Amino acid sequence: MNYFRGMADDRALMNWLNNHIWPAEKKWVNHEFVYQASLLAMAEMIRCGTTCFNDMYFFLGATADASEKSGVRANIGITVLDFPTQWAQNADEYLKKGLDFYNQYKHHALINPTMAPGHPYTVSDNTFVRIQELAELYNLKINLHLHETQDEVINL
Secondary structure (H helix, E strand, O other), X not given: OHXXXXXXXXXXXXXXXXXXXXXXXXXXXXXXXXXXXXXXXXXXXXXXXXOEEEEEEOOHHHHHHHHHHHOOEEEEEEEEOOOOOOOOOOHHHHHHHHHHHHHHHOOOOOEEEEEEEXXXXXXXXXXHHHHHXXXXXXXXXXXXXXXXXXXXXXXO
16 A cells, blocks of 8 residues: 555545545556555565565455565465455455465465455454454464554444
8 A cells, every 4th residue: 555655644544544545446456556566665675674564455466476576575464345346346255366365375485375354344243254264264364454543442
């Protein structure tokens, strides 16, 4: 998401997501966008000495390709949401694509697949259960956005 850095970053989270980030993602995000943005992010990480990162976004293969090219180790999350994006239309499709990614990279030297449900307000309880079951089945770590703002801590 570093190509969106600074975009409406003075807005409250839900305003920022609904009115700025999600529309921008719908318009711009594709495999090439994620690949190029990932290369830029990795160049910035290398410059400051970062040797491994955790990612959860769309077009997992694009991030993996950039990781391989840069030589930076990556935990790449199998992003799962309950709404459509440029990457997938529903939780079933996110999980299918994610498991294909897992099978391709499960023994990779630089890339470690993880499970990455988006946020509690973008993933249903049923989908969280499926993610937990898959994480246990494949011994995958889970990372997610949680309590990102004071509002979320108070209201969730």
